[in-house]
Amino acid sequence: MLTKLLSGDTPRSPVLAVLLIGILVCLALAPFLFPGVRSVDTAARICIFIVLVASYDLMLGYGGIVSFAHTMFFGIGAYGVALACTHLGRGFDALLVGSVAGALVAATLAFVIGLFSLRVRAIFFAMITLAVASAVAVLVSQLSAITGGEDGLNYRIPRELTPAFKFADGQILGARLNGKLLNYYLIFGSTLLIFLLLLRIVHSPFGRVLQAIRENDFRAEAIGYRVVYYRVAVTCISAAAAALAGSLYAIWLRYVGPDTTLSLEIMIDVLLMVVIGGMGTMYGAVIGATIFVLAQNYLQALMSVASDALTGLPVLPELISADRWLLWLGVLFILSVYFFPTGIVGRLRQRRR
Amino acid sequence: MTSSPDHLPTMARSSLSDRLAPYGPILILVLLVVFGFLAIPSMSSWLTLTVSGLAMGMMIFIMASGLTLVFGLMDVINFGHGAFVSVGAFVGVSFLLLLQHMTGAPSLLLNLTALLVAIIGAMLATGIMGWAFERVIVKPVYGAHLKQILVTMGGLIVVEQLIIVLWGPEEIYITRPEALKGAITFAGAALEKYRLVAVGIGLVIFLLMRWILRHTKIGLIVRAGVENGEMVEALGYRLRLVFVGVFMAGSALAGLGGVLWGLYQEVITAHMGNEVMILIFIVVIIGGLGSVEGCFIGALLVGLLQNYVAFLEPKVALISNIGLMVAILMWRPMGMIPVVKAK
Numbered sequence: 038m039l040t041k042l043l044s045g046d047t048p049r050s051p052v053l054a055v056l057l058i059g060i061l062v063c064l065a066l067a068p069f070l071f072p073g074v075r076s077v078d079t080a081a082r083i084c085i086f087i088v089l090v091a092s093y094d095l096m097l098g099y100g101g102i103v104s105f106a107h108t109m110f111f112g113i114g115a116y117g118v119a120l121a122c123t124h125l126g127r128g129f130d131a132l133l134v135g136s137v138a139g140a141l142v143a144a145t146l147a148f149v150i151g152l153f154s155l156r157v158r159a160i161f162f163a164m165i166t167l168a169v170a171s172a173v174a175v176l177v178s179q180l181s182a183i184t185g186g187e188d189g190l191n192y193r194i195p196r197e198l199t200p201a202f203k204f205a206d207g208q209i210l211g212a213r214l215n216g217k218l219l220n221y222y223l224i225f226g227s228t229l230l231i232f233l234l235l236l237r238i239v240h241s242p243f244g245r246v247l248q249a250i251r252e253n254d255f256r257a258e259a260i261g262y263r264v265v266y267y268r269v270a271v272t273c274i275s276a277a278a279a280a281l282a283g284s285l286y287a288i289w290l291r292y293v294g295p296d297t298t299l300s301l302e303i304m305i306d307v308l309l310m311v312v313i314g315g316m317g318t319m320y321g322a323v324i325g326a327t328i329f330v331l332a333q334n335y336l337q338a339l340m341s342v343a344s345d346a347l348t349g350l351p352v353l354p355e356l357i358s359a360d361r362w363l364l365w366l367g368v369l370f371i372l373s374v375y376f377f378p379t380g381i382v383g384r385l386r387q388r389r390r
Numbered sequence: 391m392t393s394s395p396d397h398l399p400t401m402a403r404s405s406l407s408d409r410l411a412p413y414g415p416i417l418i419l420v421l422l423v424v425f426g427f428l429a430i431p432s433m434s435s436w437l438t439l440t441v442s443g444l445a446m447g448m449m450i451f452i453m454a455s456g457l458t459l460v461f462g463l464m465d466v467i468n469f470g471h472g473a474f475v476s477v478g479a480f481v482g483v484s485f486l487l488l489l490q491h492m493t494g495a496p497s498l499l500l501n502l503t504a505l506l507v508a509i510i511g512a513m514l515a516t517g518i519m520g521w522a523f524e525r526v527i528v529k530p531v532y533g534a535h536l537k538q539i540l541v542t543m544g545g546l547i548v549v550e551q552l553i554i555v556l557w558g559p560e561e562i563y564i565t566r567p568e569a570l571k572g573a574i575t576f577a578g579a580a581l582e583k584y585r586l587v588a589v590g591i592g593l594v595i596f597l598l599m600r601w602i603l604r605h606t607k608i609g610l611i612v613r614a615g616v617e618n619g620e621m622v623e624a625l626g627y628r629l630r631l632v633f634v635g636v637f638m639a640g641s642a643l644a645g646l647g648g649v650l651w652g653l654y655q656e657v658i659t660a661h662m663g664n665e666v667m668i669l670i671f672i673v674v675i676i677g678g679l680g681s682v683e684g685c686f687i688g689a690l691l692v693g694l695l696q697n698y699v700a701f702l703e704p705k706v707a708l709i710s711n712i713g714l715m716v717a718i719l720m721w722r723p724m725g726m727i728p729v730v731k732a733k
Binding site: 167169308 | 467530535537539543550709719723
């Protein structure tokens with residue numbers, strides 16, 4: 038039953054299994070284990086990034102296609118929900134319409150970009166997505182009449198998902214029984230569902246063909262698979278999943294803006310999560326996203342403390358101040374591509390053999 | 391006695407479209423200029439826009455040419471190319487700020503000397519940096535596109551952040567040298583002096599590059615290497631060394647482009663390389679990866695189109711480049727002048 042649910046992809050490493058179960062339990066019981074606004078917020082961010090990173094890994098790790106437009110798809114999903122909530126009024130139907138429309142638009146856009154670039158060379162895709170993503174980001178901040186420009190959009194989600202709604206009095210283990218709790222479980226449940234779905238896709242015959250194409254596209258073509266079709270299809274699926282992650286993010290935050298959904302910085306975060314966790318393994322997305330979001334939330338504070346402690350020295354405090362977070366991410370990124378191309382999950386599985 | 395066969399071979403001229411095909415890219419450029427002339431009501435604004443489009447195109451060309459050659463020669467795609475643009479701009483501007491007494495003086499000669507010093511400084515710095523970048527970042531990932539894209543992107547982030555560490559996070563505003571400020575009037579159109587200088591520098595670089603590629607031994611090796619690298623190595627040339635040289639030259643050119651671009655915008659930020667990078671990619675893709683001529687024409691197309699459209703319909707200008715790219719790729723999926731055979 039469990040094997041079936043995981044599509045036959047068991048962790049294959051005791052350490053990894055323990056880690057994954059730990060993460061699952063922590064996320065499933067987060068509001069009760071770690072009560073507090075900030076920690077629940079972190080847990081929700083982890084969930085959302087798991088979906089985003091897993092969908093990216095589907096494209097990068099399984100399809101072998103580098104895209105820089107993943108935050109664009111993420112943003113399309115988020116803006117889909119935001120616009121639907123703004124124009125259709127407060128209700129679950131607006132959330133549904135927004136999410137579905139966002140996913141469809143993202144998939145269509147991915148289809149068009151894919152048709153133009155993937156039929157020639159896969160690396161065109163990386164460059165073209167970078168260009169398109171930046172154009173979309175500029176468009177979103179310019180068309181302020183529709184998107185709210187740089188300020189973004191604030192909107193109302195159904196009352197049942199907000200802290201104002203209480204379905205029972207009292208607290209359980211410090212967690213208030215309000216709409217925010219329901220909202221968290223909506224996100225957690227959707228994450229679990231989408232993740233298992235992606236796992237299913239990866240281990241389907243379709244996923245096998247993708248891996249064959251990643252390893253040797255020429256040979257895959259020779260065996261009789263139309264490489265372009267498979268590549269375009271995987272970008273569409275991946276884009277739709279990313280858009281759904283964006284929708285979840287929009288539902289959780291009740292706000293969208295260019296910085297929170299479309300910036301290149303998120304793209305880099307996602308890249309790093311995939312590489313750290315392990316390309317080409319769905320579990321890598323879980324591990325990568327968890328470690329990264331935790332580090333982002335708690336390590337940055339540590340860095341600023343260290344920087345303050347070193348004031349007076351030349352350059353050094355400047356180098357480790359919290360604003361230079363990205364610098365160290367970049368270094369870490371390069372090193373992990375060189376030395377741990379298979380990431381944490383790859384390492385753990387390797388050791389066992 | 392045998393009679394000659396009836397079906398004599400005929401020497402048919404190839405069709406007009408076949409004969410025109412090699413000139414297609416240039417024809418598009420001419421068409422675009424003519425279109426601009428027809429669409430823009432006043433002659434003088436057309437002239438102003440054309441000159442500024444050419445200036446912008448030349449600068450993009452300078453920055454993009456290195457990238458396209460590096461790709462053609464070694465199949466290396468460098469997403470960190472924008473880093474050289476930023477570093478070039480920052481080093482060049484630092485020189486200009488140091489030489490303020492020269493740039494502030496109203497003498498053209500002194501101004502140009504200062505500009506030259508800044509350009510040489512920037513090119514040296516980015517050339518050396520290119521060498522280091524090739525050594526540390528690119529060399530370990532030869533032959534693996536996926537890793538190249540990831541690692542060079544990481545390199546771009548690191549360099550960008552280091553610039554912030556060294557020069558501070560604020561954008562730096564600069565003024566152009568005294569004699570290059572303002573505009574001259576020609577046929578009723580105001581032409582900014584600096585843009586004319588940029589066009590001049592761009593043309594010189596293009597012609598020099600063309601001359602090196604066509605008429606020198608090293609150019610021959612580079613062109614042959616783009617065409618078929620293995621064969622060149624089999625003939626005994628160490629293509630790796632040539633490649634490092636081309637990488638350094640390309641980085642230095644990006645640095646030069648950075649100085650020019652910084653003075654053109656009159657403000658530099660650590661993220662400027664990243665922003666220019668997008669234009670560079672568009673140019674390289676529509677030109678055809680590996681082709682210097684294609685890159686040149688592509689850059690001019692992008693520059694001109696952006697200026698015309700910004701004048702005619704400002705909102706559309708944001709996506710005009712993407713539209714251009716889509717149109718060109720529909721016409722020729724490998725870019726206007728495809729050089730690199732699918733490796």
